[in-house]
Structure formats: structure tokens, C-alpha cells
Amino acid sequence: MEQTYAIEMLNITKRFPGIVANDNITLQLKKGEIHALLGENGAGKSTLMSVLFGLYQPEEGVIKKDGQAVEIRDPNDANALGIGMVHQHFKLVECFTVLDNIIMGVEPCKHGFLQKAEAREKVLALSEKYGLRVDPDALVEDITVGMQQRTEILKMLYRDNEILIFDEPTAVLTPQEIEELMQIMRNLAAEGKSILFISHKLNEIMAVADRCSVLRKGKYIGTVNIKDTTREELSRMMVGRDVEFVVHKEPAKPGKTILEVEDMTVASKSHGNNAVKNVSFQVRAGEIVCIAGIDGNGQTELVYGLTGLEPLKGGRITLEGQDITRAPIRKRNTMGMSHIPEDRHKHGLVLDYTLEDNMVLQRYFEPEFVSKAGFLKRKAIRDYAERLIDQYDVRSGQGPVTVARSMSGGNQQKAIVAREIDKDPELLIAVQPTRGLDVGAIEYIHRQIVAQRDAGKGVLLVSLELDEVMSLSDRILVMYEGEIVGELDPKTTTVEELGLYMAGAKREGA
Numbered sequence: 001m002e003q004t005y006a007i008e009m010l011n012i013t014k015r016f017p018g019i020v021a022n023d024n025i026t027l028q029l030k031k032g033e034i035h036a037l038l039g040e041n042g043a044g045k046s047t048l049m050s051v052l053f054g055l056y057q058p059e060e061g062v063i064k065k066d067g068q069a070v071e072i073r074d075p076n077d078a079n080a081l082g083i084g085m086v087h088q089h090f091k092l093v094e095c096f097t098v099l100d101n102i103i104m105g106v107e108p109c110k111h112g113f114l115q116k117a118e119a120r121e122k123v124l125a126l127s128e129k130y131g132l133r134v135d136p137d138a139l140v141e142d143i144t145v146g147m148q149q150r151t152e153i154l155k156m157l158y159r160d161n162e163i164l165i166f167d168e169p170t171a172v173l174t175p176q177e178i179e180e181l182m183q184i185m186r187n188l189a190a191e192g193k194s195i196l197f198i199s200h201k202l203n204e205i206m207a208v209a210d211r212c213s214v215l216r217k218g219k220y221i222g223t224v225n226i227k228d229t230t231r232e233e234l235s236r237m238m239v240g241r242d243v244e245f246v247v248h249k250e251p252a253k254p255g256k257t258i259l260e261v262e263d264m265t266v267a268s269k270s271h272g273n274n275a276v277k278n279v280s281f282q283v284r285a286g287e288i289v290c291i292a293g294i295d296g297n298g299q300t301e302l303v304y305g306l307t308g309l310e311p312l313k314g315g316r317i318t319l320e321g322q323d324i325t326r327a328p329i330r331k332r333n334t335m336g337m338s339h340i341p342e343d344r345h346k347h348g349l350v351l352d353y354t355l356e357d358n359m360v361l362q363r364y365f366e367p368e369f370v371s372k373a374g375f376l377k378r379k380a381i382r383d384y385a386e387r388l389i390d391q392y393d394v395r396s397g398q399g400p401v402t403v404a405r406s407m408s409g410g411n412q413q414k415a416i417v418a419r420e421i422d423k424d425p426e427l428l429i430a431v432q433p434t435r436g437l438d439v440g441a442i443e444y445i446h447r448q449i450v451a452q453r454d455a456g457k458g459v460l461l462v463s464l465e466l467d468e469v470m471s472l473s474d475r476i477l478v479m480y481e482g483e484i485v486g487e488l489d490p491k492t493t494t495v496e497e498l499g500l501y502m503a504g505a506k507r508e509g510a
């Protein structure tokens with residue numbers, strides 16, 4: 001019997017200025033399957049899904065639904081065909097409730113009156129059926145990222161969508177939320193929904209997908225059955241070479257103290273308590289100290305305090321013996337502090353600047369980049385940016401003059417990492433440095449971080465990824481509810497033990 005697919009995208013080509021984002025790509029989605037779409041950053045995954053969702057019109061190619069060619073001119077067309085999408089950056093109205101967000105645009109009405117009770121019942125039934133825990137009356141601005149995502153999923157289900165697109169849904173989730181999401185996806189597939197799951201995390205794909213299609217640099221590489229493949233094969237297809245999953249590093253040889261934090265307290269913005277409570281620790285030259293913990297336990301505020309984004313409520317910070325407790329951000333920078341921020345859009349890049357201008361954001365005032373008369377040396381900036389782009393393999397449509405906003409998230413991240421490491425800092429504060437990156441890029445950035453350590457720099461790594469914590473750090477400090485509750489040695493501890501500290505079930509001296 002000939003297989004009919006729920007969706008077929010045949011020979012799709014989509015170009016942007018200077019780049020073919022999708023080059024003759026074919027993707028076939030079976031009914032009721034979880035189909036992973038794997039590829040490095042910039043491979044063209046989001047573009048392909050945006051074509052399916054009607055956000056972009058391809059220059060070439062055909063889309064078929066249940067064997068019939070269809071036209072998808074905009075998301076309304078997609079929706080009418082039963083296609084829904086959860087975007088990489090959620091598209092919810094912050095000041096509306098969960099319920100209002102779900103029914104927005106398809107509110108049930110009778111004789112011109114809104115039938116909200118009916119809508120609520122349908123939402124509750126769906127949330128029950130698929131295990132999507134939400135509070136329908138909570139405001140979106142008050143709920144966790146995980147719950148926002150479940151709201152987005154309910155939005156699709158409320159519209160009776162049958163084809164569900166998830167664009168990197170796990171990038172923003174904690175390990176526990178990832179587990180939950182995987183179970184939800186399995187439930188959806190079991191009910192006959194067809195799922196397209198974008199990820200570059202091989203473990204997740206191996207755990208949840210039935211089949212996987214791989215894109216590389218805009219081209220289609222192939223499709224494999226998950227039960228017949230391995231992580232190694234998938235990563236080879238994705239990056240075009242063998243990738244090492246282990247980080248090679250020698251034992252640390254810590255030297256002098258670079259960063260000293262004493263009794264640091266930082267107020268919280270979202271609640272009356274302090275987000276960071278009397279925290280003390282050191283980072284020495286030649287070691288990677290990792291702050292581990294579940295998201296929201298004060299790590300963000302700790303880094304804000306260190307980098308000067310927030311004032312301290314109490315305590316003292318010294319960098320190489322100099323008190324920087326009240327120093328402005330630029331001073332900290334010029335004294336040798338580098339910062340790869342958690343929120344790359346808010347604190348990492350000026351999205352409407354070009355890539356080259358972003359590369360010199362904290363350095364444009366140095367003699368290398370500005371003349372005595374105060375004019376920027378455009379050529380020097382261009383050359384510098386070109387070197388970093390080349391060295392760190394930052395991919396974009398138009399090189400140094402690409403507007404940062406148009407770059408894929410992973411390449412934005414690589415640009416920030418390049419800039420911060422190339423400053424040759426004494427202290428590198430790296431917050432989730434590999435978030436949203438693919439294995440090839442992760443491997444590269446991990447090597448750079450170890451190289452910084454081996455060059456005698458102090459590295460403070462803040463990460464939610466247990467694999468990263470275990471493989472990269474020389475010392476682990478676990479943060480729980482604003483305090484450091486344990487110091488662990490990655491060579492002797494286990495992931496399970498680390499998990500107990502992270503969950504607050506265990507603490508030192510208790």
C-alpha cells in the first residue's frame with residue numbers, strides 16, 4: 001500500500017538576501033509520528049517550519065496535506081489546514097490570562113455573547129487529557145516558562161490542530177520540564193497527532209522521536225529511523241564530521257585568587273525576599289568553578305551583582321585584589337571581567353546594530369578602534385570582526401554588515417562568545433554559554449573555555465545543563481533558594497547526588 005503522509009514538503013527552496021536558507025528540501029511527516037528535525041544553528045530548520053506555517057513563501061516547491069497539494073499563504077491558511085506551531089520565542093500576551101490567550105481569535109460566541117464557560121471546559125478537558133498542567137486564570141506574566149509553553153500547546157489543541165510544530169521547545173526548559181514535555185509529546189502522538197520536533201539535542205531526539213530528518217547548511221542530508229541509528233551517526237550527519245562528546249582536560253592547577261565574593265546579598269525583583277543570601281566564594285586562576293542549580297534559585301541575580309547589572313544589598317566583591325563592589329559596568333570590563341550573559345537579546349547584543357559593531361561594543365573607545373579626533377576606524381573594526389567571524393565560525397547572511405537581529409540564535413550566541421573570549425579577560429563569567437547551540441558548536445565553545453582556564457584565567461560558569469556541569473567544571477557550587485548549599489567535586493560526585501542538592505533535599509552542614 002502506498003503511504004500517504006500527513007504532510008509532505010517537496011523540493012522546498014527559500015532564499016534570503018545572500019543565503020539559500022532552504023535548498024531543495026524534502027520532508028515527509030507520517031500521521032501519528034514524532035518526527036525530529038535536526039541541524040546545527042543556521043541549518044534552516046526554523047525557516048522550513050515557517051514555510052509550513054505560512055510565515056514565508058518559498059521560491060520553489062510544493063506542500064501536500066494528505067496527498068493533496070495545498071497553498072499556505074499565511075498562518076490562517078495553516079490553521080485552517082490543522083497546522084499549529086509553538087515558536088522558539090513564545091507569542092503570548094503577557095497581561096492576559098492563560099485562558100484568554102488560548103481562546104484569543106477563536107472565542108466561542110452565541111448570539112453575540114462570549115461563551116467563556118464553554119471555552120474553559122474545553123481547555124480543562126484538553127489539559128487533563130494530555131497532562132498539560134496550567135492555571136487558566138493566571139496571568140501569563142506571572143507563570144513559569146514551562147507553563148507558558150503548555151499554554152502555547154493548548155492553543156494549538158484548542159484549535160483542533162492535527163499537525164504540531166515545536167521549534168526548539170526544550171531550549172528554555174529545566175530538566176524536569178523537559179521530561180514532562182517529552183511525555184506530553186508521546187501522549188499527543190498516541191492520540192494520532194503528527195509532530196515535528198526541532199532540536200539539536202541528540203539525547204532528546206533519541207528518547208522521543210520515531211524518525212529524524214537532518215539538515216546541514218540549508219541542504220537536506222537524510223532521514224533515519226531512530227531505532228536504527230546512534231547519537232554518533234546523527235551528529236555526523238548534522239555537522240559532517242565526527243564529534244567528540246567528552247571534554248578533554250587536564251586536572252586544574254588553581255593559582256592566585258581572581259574573584260573573591262564575601263557575604264553577597266542581592267534583592268529580588270519579583271518577591272520580597274533576597275534572591276542571593278550572604279553568598280561567599282572564590283574563583284582562582286586556572287580553574288572552572290560552576291554554579292549549578294535549577295533555574296530561578298538566584299543564579300541570575302548573583303551574576304547581575306557580579307557584573308554590575310544590579311547593585312548589591314550587602315557584601316563585597318574583589319577582582320584581582322581590587323574592590324569592585326560599586327564599580328560601574330565598564331570599569332569591571334576594562335579591569336578584565338568578561339560576561340557571556342544569560343539573555344543574549346537584552347544584555348548581549350544590540351539587535352539593530354551590525355555584527356561588526358556588536359563585536360566592539362565594549363571596546364570601540366580603545367585606540368585600536370577610534371582615532372584621536374574621535375572617529376571610529378571603520379576598517380579596523382571590519383578587520384577585527386572578520387577575524388572573529390572566521391575564527392569562531394559565526395554564520396550569517398552578509399558577514400560583518402549583517403544586522404544582528406536577522407541572525408539565528410546560535411550564531412548570535414557564537415558572536416557573543418567570540419567577543420567575550422577574545423577580550424582576553426582575567427575572569428570569564430559564562431552564563432549558559434552553550435544554550436541553544438548544537439553539538440559541533442558546543443564542542444568548540446567547551447574547548448575555548450578549557451583553553452581560557454589553561455591560560456590561567458578564572459572561569460565562573462553558570463549552567464542548568466547537568467552534562468555540561470559535570471564535564472566542564474573543576475569545582476561545583478550548588479545554589480538553592482539564594483544560598484550555596486554545597487560544594488562538590490565533579491570527579492567524585494554523581495549526577496544523582498548533584499540532583500539532590502539542586503532540589504534542596506540535601507545540604508552541607510545539615
Ligand SMILES: Nc1ncnc2c1ncn2[C@@H]1O[C@H](COP(=O)(O)OP(=O)(O)O)[C@@H](O)[C@H]1O
Nearest residue numbers: 016021041042043044045046047397406407408
Ligand atoms: N528573516 C530572515 N532574513 C534573513 N536571513 C534569515 C532570516 N531568517 C533566517 N535567516 C538566515 O537563514 C539561515 C537559516 O536560519 P534558520 O532557519 O533560523 O536556522 P535554524 O532554525 O536551523 O537555526 C541562517 O543563516 C539565518 O541567518
Ligand SMILES: [Mg+2]
Nearest residue numbers: 045046088408
Ligand atoms: Mg531555529
